[in-house]
Amino acid sequence: MAFDYDLFVIGGGSGGVRAARVAAGEAGAKVALAESSRYGGTCVIRGCVPKKLMVFASEYAPMVADARAYGWEIDARGFDWPAFRGKLEAELDRLEDIYRKLLAGSGVETFDQRARLVDPHTVELADGTRKTARHILLAMGGWPVKPEMENAEHAITSNEVFHLETLPQSMLIVGGGYIACEFAGIFNGLGVEVTQYYRGAQVLRGFDDEARGLVSEEMQQAGVDLHLGTNVIAMEKREGGIWVKATNGTERVFDQVLFATGRAPNTADMGLEDAGVTLGRRGEVVVDEYSQTSVPSIYAIGDVTDRLNLTPVAIREGMAFVETVFRGNPTPVDHVCVPTAIFTQPEMGTVGLSEEDAREQGPIEVYCTSFRPMQTSFAGRPDRVLMKLVVCAETRRVLGCHIVAPGAGEMIQLAGIAVKMGATKEDFDRTVAVHPTMSEEIVTMRAPVRKA
CATH class of the missing domain: 3.30.390.30 (FAD/NAD-linked reductase, C-terminal dimerisation domain)
Structure with missing residues (x-):
């Protein structure tokens, strides 16, 4: 059977783009990639990059006081959120353009629309067009999830946090993972009154107890109002903000509520199970050590597999996939001792x-x-x-x-x-x-x- 492409990649994040570029530019494959949102994925558009820039911005406040202690006469006139946000959005536009140019320069054909599986060798684009490929690579990433509770739509997630029109005066962050704790530090540093609720006994579950204990202490010392063993049981939009009732009995109105309560693999309505692809309990694509799914022609990398959800790991998985499939050198993915x-x-x-x-x-x-x-x-x-x-x-x-x-x-x-x-x-x-x-x-x- 003649195929339209040697490889069709679904998802334009870091892993998918790297696999497509290397397969086309270095391995000589005919490659296409479909992305329904922005190129660069979670890391570049909604994660690592904008978050790290916000971390940098938030760390300048204590530097001013430190500078005075070191003898410098410095005055800070406050943080200008609109000015920062404008520069941030311009930087993300620049990075997305680089991703597009890298794909084009490698000879990858791109489709700016959603794609879903039809069968082991066919994908259907949002406009109804169908394309066939010898191999299909799933790289759709993950997506923030909100708890199933009434009025949850009034809260935002990490997707929307970078695009706030104004900087809130008060914010409730719900969650205790790295995303919740990072944003607690960021907004606290930017001058927002930050309250954090986490239902567990200590933040950063899964990391070394002693290390996460110190992080928790330092966060609170810096001004984050952290409540452990606490969760939201009710919330509603009211005049002046969002009213929240917590399991500890407190009731309070916040300007903004951010749910950082987890992420789920982006596999809904993708036609995966109809095509024979096995999914796990959380909707993740089940793969072997070579990133191959239950369907031999279909592979998956990155957060959609819910193995080790880190950008450099997704890129490594993409490289190993190309090595295995297009260079005839079976290369398992190494998830051991990842810093x-x-x-x-x-x-x-x-x-x-x-x-x-x-x-x-x-x-x-x-x-x-x-x-x-x-x-x-x-x-x-x-x-x-x-x-x-x-x-x-x-x-x-x-x-x-x-x-x-x-x-x-x-x-x-x-x-x-x-x-x-x-x-x-x-x-x-x-x-x-x-x-x-x-x-x-x-x-x-x-x-x-x-x-x-």
Whole structure:
């Protein structure tokens, strides 16, 4: 059978675009890609990039006070949200244009419309046109979900948060994951009165307990009104804002409510099950280690598979897919020891196992220190940072590294190389410290604080 394309990609996010570009530009395949929204996907348009720019903006407020402590005469006249938002939107437009040009330059044919599966080799575009392909790659990503409750439509999600017309005076953020905690820090830094509700006992579930505990403490010290074990039970639009009743009995009106209560794979009404593609309990596309679905001609990468929902991982999965399918070199995706950063304030950088997970695998030693860093201590701020290594007691291999500090994301990238290579605690000890830095503590901790 003759196909229209060697590969048809559904989804123009980071993973889908990378797979399409490499398959067409380097592997010589005839490739098409369909995207119903903006090119760049969650990361570029609704996630990592605009969020990080907002983090940068929000971190300038304490810098002004710090500068005065260091002898500078500086006055801040307040934050101009419309001016910032205009520059932010212009930057996202620029990045989307780059994505479009990269696809065009690689010879990828693009369709700016929704596509859904018809059968294992056919997709149907929104205008009714059908295209066939030898291989189909699902890269539709994920989408924020709101809790099923009355009047939930009055709240926003992380999709809309970048496009607020005005900066609210007060905001309730519901959730305790990294998205909720990052936006709590952002809006608090921009001068918004931030309240955060999380139904769990501690924020950032799944991360190292000690590290997330410090993040929680520092968030509250910075001004975030965090309520743990608390959830929303009722809300409605009222004059002056959105009235919210919480499980702790409080009732309050907020200018804005942000639900950051989870994301779901973008698989609804895609024709996947009719085409034979197996979906998991949360609607995720079930794939094997080579990103192949239950249908041999259909593969899936990125958040739609709900494996490890990180942009660089989706890109790696896209590259492995091309290597497997178009270069005849079966390449499984490596999801082990992936370093990641959470852009809370302070940041958290982590790679490998948490202390809790490592303890379940066997005897461990924990090396940890928490202290006031030089820069902010001199300025009179009480901020604390944390450096932590989790070490296998038998092999001496560093199983996990956890950093809570300004710039933790930059530090964990480099520490991640050592942990991925299997470095031992003695390898860390043999490394000369860079002084005076916060990160030198990673190589100067000599005695374990506990064993388990």
